[in-house]
Amino acid sequence: MNLHLFNLMPYRLLPQDFAERYRSVWVDIPRDLYDPAQGHGLYHEYIDQFVLADELGFDGICVNEHHQNAYGTMPSPNLMASILARITTNASIVVLGDSIALYNPPTRVAEEMAMLDVLSGGRLVAGFPVGTPQDTCVCYGMSPATLRDRYNEAHALIMRAFTEDQPFTFNGKYTKLRYVNLWPRTIQQPHPPIWIPSGSSVETWDFTLENDYVMCYLSFVGWERAAKNVSGYWKRADELGKDKNPYRLGFIQAVFVADTDEEAERLYGDHVKFFYNKCLRTWPGFVDLPGYRSLASIRAGLTAWKAPTEPMDVAWKDLVEDGSIIAGSPETVRRRLVEAAETLRVGQMMLLLQLGSMPPQLAELNMRMFMSEVAPHVRSMWSDHEDHWSPAPMANRFGVAPGSGRALGDERPI
Amino acid sequence: MARDLIEERVRVAGRVEVLVQRRGSGQPVLYLHGLDGVVGDGLFLDRLAEQFEVIAPAHPGWPGGGDGAFLDDPLDMALHYGDLIRDLGLGPVPVVGWSVGGMFAAELAAIEPDLVSAVVLISSYGLWDESVPTEDLFTLLPGDLRNYLWSDPNGALASAHHAVPSDPEMAIDLRFAGIVAMTGSAKYLWGIPDRGLSRRLYRITSPTLIVWGTGDRLIPATYAHRFQAAIAGSQVLTVDRAGHCIIREHPVEVADAIVAFVKARIDKEAIA
Numbered sequence: 001m002n003l004h005l006f007n008l009m010p011y012r013l014l015p016q017d018f019a020e021r022y023r024s025v026w027v028d029i030p031r032d033l034y035d036p037a038q039g040h041g042l043y044h045e046y047i048d049q050f051v052l053a054d055e056l057g058f059d060g061i062c063v064n065e066h067h068q069n070a071y072g073t074m075p076s077p078n079l080m081a082s083i084l085a086r087i088t089t090n091a092s093i094v095v096l097g098d099s100i101a102l103y104n105p106p107t108r109v110a111e112e113m114a115m116l117d118v119l120s121g122g123r124l125v126a127g128f129p130v131g132t133p134q135d136t137c138v139c140y141g142m143s144p145a146t147l148r149d150r151y152n153e154a155h156a157l158i159m160r161a162f163t164e165d166q167p168f169t170f171n172g173k174y175t176k177l178r179y180v181n182l183w184p185r186t187i188q189q190p191h192p193p194i195w196i197p198s199g200s201s202v203e204t205w206d207f208t209l210e211n212d213y214v215m216c217y218l219s220f221v222g223w224e225r226a227a228k229n230v231s232g233y234w235k236r237a238d239e240l241g242k243d244k245n246p247y248r249l250g251f252i253q254a255v256f257v258a259d260t261d262e263e264a265e266r267l268y269g270d271h272v273k274f275f276y277n278k279c280l281r282t283w284p285g286f287v288d289l290p291g292y293r294s295l296a297s298i299r300a301g302l303t304a305w306k307a308p309t310e311p312m313d314v315a316w317k318d319l320v321e322d323g324s325i326i327a328g329s330p331e332t333v334r335r336r337l338v339e340a341a342e343t344l345r346v347g348q349m350m351l352l353l354q355l356g357s358m359p360p361q362l363a364e365l366n367m368r369m370f371m372s373e374v375a376p377h378v379r380s381m382w383s384d385h386e387d388h389w390s391p392a393p394m395a396n397r398f399g400v401a402p403g404s405g406r407a408l409g410d411e412r413p414i
Numbered sequence: 415m416a417r418d419l420i421e422e423r424v425r426v427a428g429r430v431e432v433l434v435q436r437r438g439s440g441q442p443v444l445y446l447h448g449l450d451g452v453v454g455d456g457l458f459l460d461r462l463a464e465q466f467e468v469i470a471p472a473h474p475g476w477p478g479g480g481d482g483a484f485l486d487d488p489l490d491m492a493l494h495y496g497d498l499i500r501d502l503g504l505g506p507v508p509v510v511g512w513s514v515g516g517m518f519a520a521e522l523a524a525i526e527p528d529l530v531s532a533v534v535l536i537s538s539y540g541l542w543d544e545s546v547p548t549e550d551l552f553t554l555l556p557g558d559l560r561n562y563l564w565s566d567p568n569g570a571l572a573s574a575h576h577a578v579p580s581d582p583e584m585a586i587d588l589r590f591a592g593i594v595a596m597t598g599s600a601k602y603l604w605g606i607p608d609r610g611l612s613r614r615l616y617r618i619t620s621p622t623l624i625v626w627g628t629g630d631r632l633i634p635a636t637y638a639h640r641f642q643a644a645i646a647g648s649q650v651l652t653v654d655r656a657g658h659c660i661i662r663e664h665p666v667e668v669a670d671a672i673v674a675f676v677k678a679r680i681d682k683e684a685i686a
Contacts, residue, residue: 137604138553141604141605141606143600143601143604143605144597144600144604145597145600145601145604146486146601283553284555285552285553285554285555286553289552289553289600290552290593290596290597290599290600291596291597291600291601295593295594295597298590298593299590
């Protein structure tokens with residue numbers, strides 16, 4: 001099983017009474033809650049955690065795209081990926097990803113992905129989400145009625161740009177280009193692995209399976225609640241005649257390790273509750289937009305409208321018991337993580353080890369304990385399956401001399 | 415008094431089949447419905463149908479209107495209604511449009527002036543005033559929307575309209591139809607509902623009546639005067655104690671004003 005570190009880069013300094021005072025952490029959150037001087041430190045803090053992850057041997061480091069959002073302060077994940085491509089050495093750079101319907105022309109995404117792949121020596125995973133309704137339709141003004149159509153067209157254009165050797169014309173509905181000719185080319189041929197972040201859209205299951213992409217189930221509901229949807233995905237794989245290789249599936253899971261179960265709650269409890277009770281507070285009107293979900297999906301799963309929740313007050317115990325988080329002693333975490341991975345049949349485990357207001361010392365403790373006490377016991381899972389979906393970096397890559405910020409001298413390939 | 419109602423499916427320009435309601439007889443009048451379809455407009459249409467034959471098609475993309483995927487924007491919709499007028503042999507015809515239907519009626523009158531003999535725009539979308547923005551209806555919670563639709567959101571009319579059927583299947587069907595209608599509306603109104611109509615309003619040459627409720631919380635009544643300023647010779651009628659659902663709150667008053675307006679135009683043309 002591959003173990004990737006995901007970091008949302010939250011603005012972890014929201015006021016304690018945020019949920020009582022404001023309706024949404026996303027879209028229309030007051031700007032004056034962001035202190036750029038603090039933000040300066042936070043970006044560097046999170047980059048340090050990614051660098052540590054590379055040193056500790058995580059298989060991949062994951063960045064993603066959100067807009068006007070306090071729990072994810074990466075409007076452009078490519079900017080962060082670019083830094084990481086330069087200052088890390090071995091980990092896959094997993095960009096999960098660029099919301100390709102938003103970029104005009106979408107070849108800009110292909111170009112930046114190609115830059116990242118070349119810069120990192122072929123360590124890139126290219127992720128192409130449709131994007132959340134908040135990010136795409138509300139913040140970036142895309143009509144939900146045409147978002148998926150734009151996405152499909154952008155995907156077709158980008159994949160042709162990756163793979164065609166000659167300049168070509170592209171006469172799309174949304175993009176018309178006389179000369180498409182991707183420079184630079186990607187190191188990974190014919191293209192970097194494609195991973196598609198998604199929730200539980202039947203259309204996305206089919207899309208990823210038919211194209212042999214990785215489907216990344218990204219939500220914060222935890223593995224137990226996700227199990228029903230994920231079993232639907234595997235059922236669909238069967239129906240489409242695809243093998244049930246666990247490396248087809250990515251899953252994000254928050255994990256917190258300490259010496260004992262009690263110590264985990266003492267160390268991490270308040271920070272995790274900060275995330276669930278404050279950072280997830282989103283105005284429901286920004287979420288369920290007409291046309292975002294296909295009418296077929298809605299018809300299939302239609303239930304009564306749920307009134308907006310009051311500020312949440314989730315307890316640590318509940319988060320642990322319902323699988324939203326996996327937390328406790330190394331033994332507890334190992335047992336639950338294996339249980340989750342087996343239940344979901346997931347080969348690409350994306351771990352959230354920093355969450356909410358968690359300061360860097362704790363996040364780093366969590367990362368170190370995870371890699372020393374948990375990872376060795378779970379990595380061999382799925383070793384009987386071949387991973388077709390991880391990057392294939394070139395052998396002689398540039399590295400950065402620790403502390404210098406400069407490329408290594410003598411080891412430079414000519 | 416309820417008119418005999420005929421529903422038929424009409425194929426338009428070989429591209430789409432839409433449900434068309436017909437009421438009354440005599441001079442035809444084309445009615446283009448609002449956000450949620452034609453279903454709640456019975457009293458208003460019945461009153462109009464005492465004097466006219468009222469023809470009320472469903473927009474493609476709304477319940478009853480078939481798949482609207484072949485239409486991208488309000489101009490496409492206007493072309494579709496030009497096709498419908500030709501296919502049904504109605505033109506030139508008075509066109510009454512409410513809300514998003516008003517936007518389509520205005521586009522139609524601008525690009526197919528020979529097919530439209532008079533225009534009535536009721537609480538119409540299509541313009542944008544930065545200083546008085548229209549409400550962002552798609553990010554309102556469903557339970558909150560009614561507060562923006564009615565001048566008296568808790569009155570008997572609003573309560574009857576938003577009542578949930580006791581039969582769960584019917585309740586789900588109704589809710590699903592509402593989602594379909596909002597999905598249709600979002601295509602033309604998403605974000606800032608300005609798709610360039612202001613650049614085309616000068617082309618409207620037919621007599622135009624603009625009707626607005628002074629209590630419209632979705633599109634403030636000041637928009638009536640923006641339409642009036644852009645359409646030569648147009649008249650404005652404002653109605654007090656009326657919200658966006660003006661034709662449901664004041665069906666008789668609004669219908670009678672339209673009858674008088676249209677009849678005056680027809681009589682004038684007959685004399686000429």
